[in-house]
Amino acid sequence: MDIEVHRVIALPLRRVAAYAMDWRNDAVWTRGITRAELTVEAPGGGFGVGAEVRRSASFLGRRIDYVLRVLTHDPPDLLDMSSVAGPFAMRVTYRFAERPAGTLASIRVRSDASRFSGLTGALLTPLVRRAVAGDLRELEAKAR
Template identity: 60%
Template sequence: MAIDVTVRRVIPLPPERVAAYAMDWRHDAEWTQGIRTAELTRPAEGGGFGVGAEVTRTAYFLTRRIDYVLRVAAYEPPRLLDMISVGGPMPMHVTYVFERHPRGTLAGIRVRGGPGGPYRVAAPLLARLVRTNLTKDLRDLERRLSDREGGA
């Protein structure tokens, strides 16, 4: 895969709180860069969200609309959500990890994938853009949760 980017941030809230919000696909558009909509298009075998569930996202990246489907490969709240693309313009693997930290939660997002073939030469630029977006995602996640905590 052409891109492998990991970004981490300490969020001053417990992992259970951070993960409950971040792992809920209904909040994707609120804190994830470029995502306009997210819809549970296939529930897990036992119903709802979990391993085997599929979420269809509509996003914009470099002003281009991208529709893709992520299937949940691993779901271990509040620690891990691992998803792989099963539909979309390029292969993608997205992993969210939430670990206890002395100041709250060490939140991490890893994205692997990206263009192959002739587009591989653009991988360094795309990796920088992905890193920038993931950094903003974690910042926005912290802001969203802090605002919710303050308003609670």
């Protein structure tokens, strides 16, 4: 599965990106996430390249726990993370760009979660796309 969802958010770039890139907000705007915890700090301390965040989430009625490691942290433009623990390999990329109407927010998710859910990619992809689109709507509401 490889999906990317975009939404123009009528807020300044730095505000949207700072809110979305702060792991402490994960459970607020990402509706499936119930808990997020910084388990490994970046080599220089805090959140950045090398940091790891453990997330607990609910998807399709099942709880999943996974850890994402930060591969790229380039605020306010890019946050790229890859799973290092969990039921399936996953890569999540947040991109933000300034637009006349505000901020273009994009989330890309790449994974093979079909092993976890038992659904084929053809069935799973629209569910994940819909969930990510909902997350971007929540981001717009919560970043205000």
